């Protein structure tokens with residue numbers, strides 16, 4: 001085993017990771033044994049709130065109900081089946097080694113720590129890799145129709161730059177099938193009376209009693225009524241915050257509201273600046289653009305990325321001979337070629353466009369070309385593998401990717417940052433847990449392809465069912481009712497905020513504020529960041545936020561179905577959160593994973609980490625009081641990261 | 656397919672169903688749109704309309720959506736009488752304005768079915784679908800019960816048929832397109848997916864009887880084989896699944912002890 005590497009960073013006493021030490025391969029087993037249990041007959045005495053019904057939320061709610069707990073589950077869509085997880089395309093990783101190509105738990109652990117650029121906790125990553133196989137078993141037993149070979153056994157593919165084939169998939173709709181599996185488990189518990197499902201409800205605040213999370217305030221989106229729900233623990237499974245950039249591959253409703261509300265009540269927010277830009281998305285077509293569409297990166301297995309060698313190139317793509325094409329990923333990264341990790345591929349595309357080699361009308365695109373694969377394997381084979389993606393591309397752009405190369409450009413896709421959680425997935429607020437993309441736990445500074453689905457389901461099926469019992473077994477949780485002052489106070493605070501939004505009656509639309517925020521974030525805090533730009537962004541966001549609270553126009557009333565009001569609340573929270581994201585990016589004086597500071601790069605324009613000073617998770621504590629927002633009131637706490645098993649090395653994808 | 660980057664501005668007349676609430680009376684209102692880019696999606700066109708309405712101080716049109724990628728099943732809309740509009744295998748969020756012509760009048764309505772009551776304008780309540788799944792659209796397996804994923808081989812043919820049924824996005828277009836507002840295509844998709852797999856077999860009789868009973872209870876109509884559902888389905892779920900549903904149902908009622 002490699003020699004331990006300790007960082008010089010001073011750890012904050014407020015951040016107890018509760019991760020076991022010693023042999024990494026037995027940590028989870030030992031930890032499970034040390035956790036206190038709730039006896040089977042007592043489980044029915046505990047109530048759990050699960051906010052969010054994506055992979056993390058549905059799997060958690062179903063599994064906890066199976067154990068005997070009483071669960072209430074919430075989502076803002078009209079059905080739990082529509083959570084954003086449904087949109088995941090490419091697949092889910094599991095170290096089954098069915099392909100006999102050298103995969104193992106250790107290899108996935110290693111790949112994930114390295115891929116995350118050494119900014120994740122080793123204990124968590126090892127656990128994630130080791131439960132990955134159970135996840136696939138569980139999904140298959142629910143009837144998830146994963147792709148199979150002719151012999152009837154499961155098929156695998158290599159995905160997102162992995163050098164082994166460990167990705168399980170269901171057409172290009174893996175997220176859909178996994179979510180429908182988890183949703184069916186959830187609805188089964190609804191049928192059995194152990195889960196009560198509340199759709200079209202938006203969580204607007206957290207209820208805390210004596211510092212412990214004891215419930216939530218939601219708005220019924222159909223009637224506009226405010227409801228309070230109390231419980232013995234609250235699980236946030238509310239997804240990522242990519243929409244702070246306005247344009248992203250996330251569903252339109254994705255938001256930071258639930259996490260941000262909890263942050264303002266004491267949950268530390270970790271590594272918000274770790275955001276992932278996905279290299280293969282359909283480029284922006286105009287000002288009307290409302291979201292960006294991802295083209296699964298499995299396309300990079302067969303498509304070749306290039307730009308013309310001449311900046312002023314006027315010929316159509318197909319008429320440009322190979323000698324005049326720059327296959328820049330293959331040129332720069334001999335070993336990995338088109339399969340380099342997402343952050344590396346995205347930055348290379350941006351660099352090509354910044355240097356004037358971009359293609360298409362906006363010049364903010366590069367080609368992804370299947371010509372050679374079609375020549376080699378035939379159009380039918382390509383259609384078999386990527387038919388639905390090609391069709392989607394054609395629908396959106398009006399172009400035929402079989403005959404002209406696709407145009408692609410990077411877009412915001414995933415957020416590694418999130419609420420800080422310990423090894424038990426508990427936030428810094430006792431009784432408040434955070435699962436899935438909403439937490440910061442396993443991906444460090446960059447997430448590998450097909451690992452988010454794995455993490456969401458690991459958290460929900462195989463981690464929280466073990467860890468939550470410890471909270472019940474070791475805490476005093478006196479019964480509280482809806483007329484408890486803390487409950488009433490939280491409801492009143494949520495109501496007041498909604499009324500405030502409705503009362504401004506300004507002249508600028510919610511949408512326009514969101515777009516303006518997104519533009520600042522993307523330009524100053526997107527694929528490349530620098531000190532001057534980030535400082536400028538901090539001021540711009542504060543100014544925009546002030547304008548929002550004096551000039552936003554929110555239509556309609558609070559006592560009805562009002563989508564404009566829903567969006568206003570989410571944008572208001574993004575306007576506060578965006579400032580923290582930028583501040584975190586400014587504070588992290590290094591480049592790592594998805595966070596690229598222009599001041600910190602090698603001569604070859606590769607990211608330059610600073611392990612001496614930044615080998616830590618940055619967890620921010622809001623100190624400004626939950627009922628208002630005061631900028632610059634964030635205090636930094638550090639959780640040092642030690643690498644005892646995977647050597648801290650510079651990532652290299654060149655050789 | 657149009658030439659790349661051909662921007663044409665369309666002038667359109669929209670006739671949109673406006674209904675302030677579930678119990679309020681609804682009516683069509685007419686809106687003129689100028690210079691609509693053909694690169695816009697249909698929902699982006701409605702976003703632009705809503706921005707214009709807000710600027711004028713009018714209430715924006717309510718309509719459901721989330722992913723805008725054709726997979727979550729949240730968007731809906733009858734467009735000129737067709738569920739999800741004129742393109743086959745395409746949800747409203749994936750429909751693009753290049754499909755329309757300058758000067759067109761477009762009539763936009765909510766899904767119409769008594770089992771899908773209108774919430775507001777174009778947004779409807781589809782919770783009936785969740786209740787049908789709750790009645791049996793699952794395999795009873797607790798977390799941790801599973802054996803190794805490769806223990807039960809599934810022939811590729813079956814797996815592909817199962818996947819084709821599982822592709823249903825639960826949008827409700829099948830119900831909206833059917834003159835009887837039947838939910839048979841939706842129910843058959845789930846019943847087929849699970850009946851085709853070994854994992855689904857132990858509960859097949861109970862599943863189909865309970866799901867069909869719930870479907871009837873929700874007030875969906877019967878199937879008279881007009882296949883409008885299949886034509887409207889953005890996920891291309893085939894009506895052969897309805898035939899399988901009927902077989903499964905018969906089998907359950909005739910053969911199974913727990914069937915009726």
Ligand SMILES: Cc1cc2nc3c(=O)[nH]c(=O)nc-3n(C[C@H](O)[C@H](O)[C@H](O)COP(=O)(O)OP(=O)(O)OC[C@H]3O[C@@H](n4cnc5c(N)ncnc54)[C@H](O)[C@@H]3O)c2cc1C
Nearest residue numbers: 052053054055056076085090091203239436437450452453
């Ligand atoms: C286009 C696309 C493709 C992807 N492809 C892959 C892939 O191939 N492989 C992979 O591993 N990962 C992929 N990902 C990433 C992955 O899909 C997500 O990270 C993951 O699904 C997140 O799951 P989740 O359960 O944490 O959250 P989500 O699925 O986002 O669920 C969030 C839930 O929280 C609810 N919610 C949010 N806020 C509130 C609130 N205030 N009140 C009430 N409810 C609320 C929502 O209703 C929803 O139910 C992809 C992502 C995108 C955008």
Ligand code: FES
Nearest residue numbers: 721723728730748
């Ligand atoms: S918005 Fe998700 S399918 Fe149309």
